[in-house]
Amino acid sequence: MSTVELDATQSPGAPRGAAQAAPRGHRLRIGDPIFQVLATACGLGLAVAMFGLAGVLVYNSWPAISGLGTSVFTTVAWSPVDHQYGALAALAGTFLSTLVAMVIAVPLALVIALLLVELVHPAVARVVGTAIEMLAAIPSIIFGMVGIFVIVPFIQDKLVPWLLTTPLANVPGIKPGPQNQGGGLSIFTAGVVLAFMVLPFITAVSRDVLKMVPQVTKEAGYGMGSTTWEVMHKISMRYANSGIVGAVFIGLGRALGETMAVAYLIGSVYTQLPRSLFDPGTSIASLIAQQFSEATDKIQVSALIELGLILFLITVVFQIMAQVWLRRVQRSTGGRA
Amino acid sequence: MVGTTVDEQTEMHSQATVVPPRLEVAEDRRGAVEDFDQLPSEISVRDLDFFYGKEQALFGNSIEIKKNRVTAVIGPSGCGKSTHIRAYNRIFNLYRDQKAKGEILFDGANILSSQIDLLDLRRRIGMIFQKPSPFPMTVFDNVAYGLRQHYRMSRSDLSNRVEDALKRSAIWDEVEHKLNEPGNALSGGQQQRLCIARAIAAEPDVLLMDEPCSAIDPVGTAKIEELILALKNKYTIVLVTHNMQQAARVSDYTAFFFQGRIVEFGPTTKIFSNPAEKQTEEYITGRFG
Numbered sequence: 001m002s003t004v005e006l007d008a009t010q011s012p013g014a015p016r017g018a019a020q021a022a023p024r025g026h027r028l029r030i031g032d033p034i035f036q037v038l039a040t041a042c043g044l045g046l047a048v049a050m051f052g053l054a055g056v057l058v059y060n061s062w063p064a065i066s067g068l069g070t071s072v073f074t075t076v077a078w079s080p081v082d083h084q085y086g087a088l089a090a091l092a093g094t095f096l097s098t099l100v101a102m103v104i105a106v107p108l109a110l111v112i113a114l115l116l117v118e119l120v121h122p123a124v125a126r127v128v129g130t131a132i133e134m135l136a137a138i139p140s141i142i143f144g145m146v147g148i149f150v151i152v153p154f155i156q157d158k159l160v161p162w163l164l165t166t167p168l169a170n171v172p173g174i175k176p177g178p179q180n181q182g183g184g185l186s187i188f189t190a191g192v193v194l195a196f197m198v199l200p201f202i203t204a205v206s207r208d209v210l211k212m213v214p215q216v217t218k219e220a221g222y223g224m225g226s227t228t229w230e231v232m233h234k235i236s237m238r239y240a241n242s243g244i245v246g247a248v249f250i251g252l253g254r255a256l257g258e259t260m261a262v263a264y265l266i267g268s269v270y271t272q273l274p275r276s277l278f279d280p281g282t283s284i285a286s287l288i289a290q291q292f293s294e295a296t297d298k299i300q301v302s303a304l305i306e307l308g309l310i311l312f313l314i315t316v317v318f319q320i321m322a323q324v325w326l327r328r329v330q331r332s333t334g335g336r337a
Numbered sequence: 338m339v340g341t342t343v344d345e346q347t348e349m350h351s352q353a354t355v356v357p358p359r360l361e362v363a364e365d366r367r368g369a370v371e372d373f374d375q376l377p378s379e380i381s382v383r384d385l386d387f388f389y390g391k392e393q394a395l396f397g398n399s400i401e402i403k404k405n406r407v408t409a410v411i412g413p414s415g416c417g418k419s420t421h422i423r424a425y426n427r428i429f430n431l432y433r434d435q436k437a438k439g440e441i442l443f444d445g446a447n448i449l450s451s452q453i454d455l456l457d458l459r460r461r462i463g464m465i466f467q468k469p470s471p472f473p474m475t476v477f478d479n480v481a482y483g484l485r486q487h488y489r490m491s492r493s494d495l496s497n498r499v500e501d502a503l504k505r506s507a508i509w510d511e512v513e514h515k516l517n518e519p520g521n522a523l524s525g526g527q528q529q530r531l532c533i534a535r536a537i538a539a540e541p542d543v544l545l546m547d548e549p550c551s552a553i554d555p556v557g558t559a560k561i562e563e564l565i566l567a568l569k570n571k572y573t574i575v576l577v578t579h580n581m582q583q584a585a586r587v588s589d590y591t592a593f594f595f596q597g598r599i600v601e602f603g604p605t606t607k608i609f610s611n612p613a614e615k616q617t618e619e620y621i622t623g624r625f626g
Contacts, residue, residue, distance in 0.1 A: 121433075220470035220532065223428055224483045224539065225459035234482075239473040 054312065061306035067299055072306060077271035078287060080295070085303040087310065089273055093187055093266060093281035094311075098255040100191025100277065101198055105255075106248055108195070109202035114232050116203075117210040129207060136200035144264035147193040152265065155192070156184030160278055176278045183278035185267035190283070193261050198251035205250060209243025210236055242326050249322045253315050259285040284311045373590075373604070378442075379404040379543055379573040380425060385439035387420050387429075387597075394420050395597045398439070402543075407565060407574045409588030409605065411581060413620065417597040418577045419467075422545045424448075425575070426462040427455055444542075460487050463536030465546040469528035469553075471520030471535075476512050479520040479531055483539030502538035505571075506530045507564050526557020533564065543573045550583065562587050581621055585609050593617045 058065075064072070068085055075086030112132065116125040160176065160183035168174050176183055183189075213236045221231035237244065267280020268290060274281040282290075284307050295301045380402035387395035395417045402408050410418045420429075427448060429435040441448040448458060460483065472479050480499040484490065490498070499516075503509040508530040512523065520531055529549055536544060546565070550558040565574055565587045578584050584591050585605060592602040593616070601608060601617045612618045619625055 214468075214470070216466050216468050216470045217472065219428055219431065220464070220466055221472065222431060223426060223459055223464035223466075224535065225456040225487060227456065230486065235472050241473075 054309075057305060057309040057312060061302050061309050063299060064302035064306040068303060068306075072303065072310075076273050078282075078291075079271055080291070080297060080300045083299075085300070087284070087287075087307055089270055090282050090284045090287045090307065091310075092273055093190075094256060094283040094285070094314075096187045096274065096277060096281070097190040097194055097262060097266060097283055098252065100188055101194035101255045102248070102252060104192065104195035105199045105202055105251060109199050109206055109247070109251070110237075110244070112199075112203045113206035113210055114236070116207050118228060118232055118236070129204070132200045132203050134200075135196070136204070140197060140258060140261045141264075143193050143197050144261035147189060147261060147265045151189055151192055152184040155186070155189050155278075156182045159183070163278075173276055174278070176276050185265060185280050186278045187266060187274055187281045188277040190262045190266040191277070193265055194255045194258055197258060197261060198255050201254060202247045202251040205247035206240070206244050209240040209247070212243070213239045241329055245322055245326055245329075249318060252318060256315055256318075257285055257311060259289045262286045263289050284308075373401075373403070376403045376406070378402060380448075380575075381440075381442040382421075382424075383440040383442070385421070385424060385437060385441060387417070387424060388436045388438075390434040393597065395424075395437075398597075398599050400592055400599055400602055402573060402575055403590065404573050405569055405571070406589040407569050407576055407587055409584035409591045410575065410577045410594060411579070411584050411591060411620075412594030412600075413625065414579065416594040418579075418594050419547050420597075421594065422464075422547060422575050422577055425543070425545055426459050426464055427453070428459075428464065430455070457487075460539045461541050462543040462545060463539065463541035465529070465532055465536060465544065465549045467548040467551050469525055469532055471523070471528050471531055474520060475517050476520050476523070476531060477516040480534050480538050482535055487539055498538060502534040503531075505537060505568070506534035507560060507567070508534060524557070526553045526560060529553055529557065529561060530564065533561075533568075537568070537572065541572065543575065544568065546574065546576045548577050548579060551579065558583070581609075593620060595620070 064085065072085055072087045073091075074088070075084060076088040077084045077086045078090060112128075116129055120128070163169055163174065164176075217235060217239060218231055221235045222228075226234070262283050263286035266282055266286055268282055268286070269280040270282050270287060272279075272281075288304050288307055291300070292304055295304055378401045382398055382400045382402070385395055385398040386393060387398075398417075398421055400408075410421060412418050423429045424437045424441060425443075425448065427437075429437065437449050439449065443458075443462070446453060472482060474482075477496075477499055480502050481495055484495055484498055500509065503512060508527060511527055512531070515523070521528065523531060529552075533544070533549075550561050553561065562583060565576065568574060569589075576584070576588060588605045590603065591605040591608040593600045593608060593612075593614070595616055601612060601614045603613075608617060609621055612621065
């Protein structure tokens with residue numbers, strides 16, 4: 001109260017002891033506007049970079065957009081020798097490998113995050129949490145190599161032969177298609193490795209948002225006679241849902257754009273749509289990576305840049321969808337704004 | 338009005354006129370006239386010790402919580418009030434290093450025994466926390482939470498019971514048209530009554546209230562106090578409070594805690610007018626704490 005009264009009796013900006021403390025007051029008055037200008041500049045810079053990126057992509061892919069028209073979306077094969085620039089195979093490979101990755105990684109990440117926050121001893125949680133975070137620091141080429149040396153043989157020699165003995169072998173999408181090369185280098189393999197690559201991101205972010213659920217809310221849940229599982233999935237997960245969706249989209253963005261590991265593992269078939277998850281294929285990012293250095297034709301370069309633009313747009317659309325969904329969830333559950 | 342939110346201000350404007358005077362509700366001071374030993378006990382605590390790790394927080398607490406009475410637990414901060422009632426529903430079990438020793442008899446069984454069904458215990462002994470803690474779901478779902486968890490019932494039965502619980506918690510009129518809005522969109526006082534509705538919907542026998550009004554503005558506090566007086570006909574209530582006026586206003590019996598020990602326990606009127614212990618007198622007259 002006393003400071004308020006003092007302020008009221010003195011001119012603003014001249015607190016008690018202003019004579020001695022003048023330089024400090026001076027600095028504070030200047031500091032805020034400077035910081036505001038700097039922050040605004042950084043914020044604007046980000047927006048400019050974003051739109052600039054989109055602009056450059058559009059500009060450089062224009063020859064392909066105008067020259068090839070919609071054939072990029074309507075034809076399957078990418079075959080520069082035949083002047084065919086169809087992206088359907090790459091799009092299909094991108095979506096399928098990402099789907100496989102998310103189907104594996106999201107539940108696993110959530111279970112691990114809940115385990116770390118709710119169930120295990122804090123010391124164990126710290127160690128395991130650090131280990132998972134270190135997964136994120138491993139270069140993607142290493143994941144690609146592990147995929148080549150470990151996952152590919154496993155899927156080719158163990159998983160696919162076993163699958164063929166089960167009724168699943170006849171399910172469309174599982175049953176290896178005509179391009180089957182044994183299933184080792186396939187969309188599925190790329191997806192599995194992608195899952196491990198996005199796992200640490202989803203886990204770490206989910207864990208952090210789950211940690212922010214107030215203790216009293218959880219206690220209230222237990223106080224109502226809930227089991228740990230009920231508190232976790234009815235209360236903690238709902239409380240944290242916006243953060244968890246954010247975490248999933250971080251993983252999704254990474255899976256969609258991941259290049260090297262996928263290029264290693266997906267089989268690099270550019271000309272045919274996959275009929276099965278165990279077929280080889282390609283993804284947008286790995287197609288760009290593998291063809292860009294050899295692209296000489298102007299239209300080919302431009303078409304590859306158009307692929308980049310498509311990838312960019314896909315992630316933007318996913319982001320927007322996530323935001324819309326989040327807003328709806330928050331309205332109905334009262335999650336954090 | 339300083340420091341209140343817009344929500345609370347509207348609540349104050351619309352409700353300020355209907356707050357009845359309290360304090361002179363003479364017939365509610367039952368502790369003064371009835372025979373304590375003749376009353377049935379809902380909970381009997383015997384020699385309760387409590388430990389945070391190696392540090393002992395409660396020392397030999399023994400107390401009888403009488404059925405359908407409000408028992409207030411008062412004492413300076415850190416004296417073990419909350420710790421004491423957190424033993425009644427074993428909520429302390431969530432924390433590895435917390436341990437209770439002794440006996441807490443409830444419905445013929447020792448709550449502290451490992452054989453007790455914790456889920457049913459916590460349904461029967463509901464808890465209201467210091468900070469309003471609505472779940473991240475709609476008002477309706479908040480109240481239906483315990484019902485869905487512990488009972489199987491038709492949808493119409495469920496909504497009847499939700500309505501009933503909200504009415505008994507004196508909040509129905511305020512949320513009747515907000516049942517599908519998020520629980521945490523309500524004002525602080527409303528949230529706390531929502532939590533009370535959530536607890537009583539599950540048909541408990543006992544309500545533990547851990548400083549339920551400490552985060553609530555005066556009008557909200559008045560409503561919760563009225564509610565406590567109304568609820569004791571059906572439930573046994575243990576109210577932890579650092580507000581001595583509140584203890585005097587709503588409780589029948591009062592226990593004074595100091596440094597983990599129950600210094601004095603008796604009818605509220607006696608504790609506040611003629612305490613037997615010097616420490617109690619010093620505390621209630623505001624000389625420490």
